[in-house]
Amino acid sequence: MRGEPILEVKGLQVEIPVEGAVLRPVRGVDLSVSRGETVAVVGESGCGKSLTALAIMGLLPRAARYTCERITLKGEALTNASPRRWRQLRGDRIAMIFQDPMTALDPCYRIGDQMREILQQHRRISSQAARERSLELLRKVGIPSPEERLSQFPHQLSGGLRQRVMIAMALLCEPELIIADEPTTALDVTIQAQILRLLREIQRDTGIGLILITHDLGVVAGMADRIVVMYGGEVVEVGACDDILSRPLHPYTEGLMRSIPVPGQTKRGDLLGFIPGIVPRQVGERTRCGFIDRCPYAVESCATGPVPLSAVGNGREVRCAIPAEKRDPQAWNRLAEAS
């Protein structure tokens, strides 16, 4: 049934020791996905969204350590799951779609072999049955002449077809949850639209939960039910998609929306909004708001201590100490002029 929670993550933290310090690229992230829901995790490079996804899949690089208050998948607690249990889950209950179809598929093996391997890893299934299932899914994702594709190698397919194959592979074992990490960033714009429609269609048919990781707010607008905005390793805003897009509450989200040119809305030749400065390195504990160096509304009190994520009604959460009423509407313009 729709709305039944599939994944719940609470307090996810990822640490990477580097020379002389400890990087914290993910700090206390909460995330949940329900059946049939698409949650978009939005942020730019360095915000920790990809590491969050890898942590959920148990795929973090060896140097990284992660701690978590709680991870549950359909009720099963995974907080202290063994690597063996993770291997059973991956590909079966949770599947991942990566950004670059060029590198995500093994170039040495035929498509059919790779798909069969996934099936036989998680199910007792004969080669013949595996082939049937693979064909069924290749057709489902709209790949023409699927029988031929099974015996082809990845390099013989175009980027768009490869990504469809990835989606097919993700669906082989009927997972409950799919995590898609920038699934269309490497694709051409006309192919992107097709792939996204496909994902949406599949989700409607099967009711799987989808975590969509992207930096592209346009993709988010067309796909997401809920948005989680990340900055500096933290969640800074949560809410329903249309709600956030029409009324962003966190200054970072505001800044992002203002910096995207929209033909028909942003006037040609006008200066685009921008966020001055660069993303800071995530070292050590927070002693003040993580966005303070780039925020147009920042005041003294923002520097006194870390800012918590607070609920503001309607399923919205924001990590900002300055409520909308207290914000100066000219602040962004002044910031732009000063830079």
Add this chain to the structure above:
Amino acid sequence: MTVAANSAAPTIDRSMSPGRVALRRALRHGSFWVGGFILLAITIAAILAPVLTHHDPTAQDLARRFLPPIWADKGSWEHILGTDNLGRDYLARLLYGARISLIIGLFTVLISGVIGTALGVAAGYWGGWVDLIINFVVTIRLTLPVVLVALVVVALIGSSLSLMIVVIGLLLWDRFAIVVRSATQQVAQREFIIAARTIGSSTSRILLKEILPNITGPLIVVASIEFAHAILLEAALSFLGLGVQPPEVSWGLMVSEAKTQLLFRPWMVAIPGAALVALIFAINLIGDAIRDVTTPEGRA
């Protein structure tokens, strides 16, 4: 304006040049210290040979042949490592022999490095016909058995230290060429090379200022490997009588002259052998450290 504006003008940390970053990481590497220490010790011993011993490595004293080293009975401080079959002081021969090994290593690496790098860069940068021809030349070189070539040269011209250096230098450039070619190909496809062409840089300027500084990592690693390679080759050739000739000293020659004593006075073979092992080991350790340090290169 934002709260956190810095009042002081920011400065740049000048110690972040790629060269210095690599050096700092090397210094943190254990192998670098151990290998470096051994190599330094051997080099200093070689340079200070006349200070460390007053004996002449070629001075024969037939009355004092086969004196045992200090740790055997009848050993004396006069000849700490004993003497050889012609009464020459072993320690002196060891120290002066170190010079030969180091000189051979250094100069052959210079010669083969220059040849190999030039060929590798040309093959990697221009590709096409140039690459084909150079590959062909490398293949020819790889088919030549080095020892036989050395034998032929010695038979025709006789042998000496400088000849050894030239011969080995002209034979050991293949690995340089192969590695440099591949490194050059990788660098050449990066956009700053195209940018260099569009600003009007001449080809020689591009090769020297853009390509070469960016392949120093693999280049140094290969240099360290070939350094060891050259030393071992010299030792082998001298052992066979094709390399350094008496009265000059070489560790390979020492092993050769002591081979009949292997069962009776094993230290006479072991001492120069251990010296060779130590030197090669040290070079390998340094090479390892440099390789580890330069591998995660690329974008910072």
Add this chain to the structure above:
Amino acid sequence: MTNDVLIMRGVTREYAVGGPFAKKKTLKALRGIDLTVSRGQTLGLVGESGCGKSTLAKILLGVEEPTAGTVLVDGRPLNSYDRLERAKLIQPVFQDPYSSLNPRMTVEAIISAPLAVRGVGTRASRRKRVEELAAEVGLPRHLVDAYPSQLSGGQRQRVAIARALIGEPKILICDEPTSALDVSVQSQILNLLHRLKQELNLTMILISHNLAVVHHLADEVAVMYLGQIVERGPSEEIFERPHHPYTDALLKAVLIPRPGSRLPDLGLQAEFPSPLNPPSGCAFHPRCPYAQADCSRIAPATRGEQRSYRCHYPLNLVETSLTSAAS
């Protein structure tokens, strides 16, 4: 005509593909490009993979030679200029800020290289120029002595822009200058390009697959598909009334980050064709939702001058009489 800085006529670029033992195949990266750019104009080149826009950039930069056709810059053929003269004419800004700067050179060395190569001025005078340009592109002064590894993506791109402009080139070619940058940094760089364009009256060719970016910066847009220009005209017109079905699809495919946005149904059949095997007749016909029988047989010619398109059954032609009277 002297106001046209760049004129390309019938430019074609073909590559022979396949090793010595395979059957010879030809990859047609560019097929008969006709393009003119006037002084001070910004032309946006839009297209997806395989359309040939990178090849076109390489030809303009002198990295490749066309197989056929002519390229005239300032009235003279491009290959009649020598290496240093060409450097003064056309300069690039590349997509990847991480590979377009030599990691072993300081920012000062990188930016001053175009002058140093020509032997212009002294070290001190070049340094001064570098500092002027750094201020111009918004690069903090203390970064002039830094190495690229110490700079962020946006800062590196500023260095690349400064390097391109220090020699005062006639044409600036920006090949996806913001695609590899974060969204919040993209707008900074776009604003910079916009400002420089106006202050220096730059002639700029902006290559991008991002239509929103192109619409914002470019005065004119040329849409490329499989080595040909399928539509060209002023930005506003192309965006409001595209004539070619491919342009129409491209525009629909731009996802708007506003509430209530829907995923568009582009109606494109089939997959991308390969430049090794271009379809017969109109290159777009296998994917075109409006294709008719003759589209697969006869290749459409370019119609129109300032506002041109290459289609047998163009869309939105209601205002044809008005636009052709105006151009």
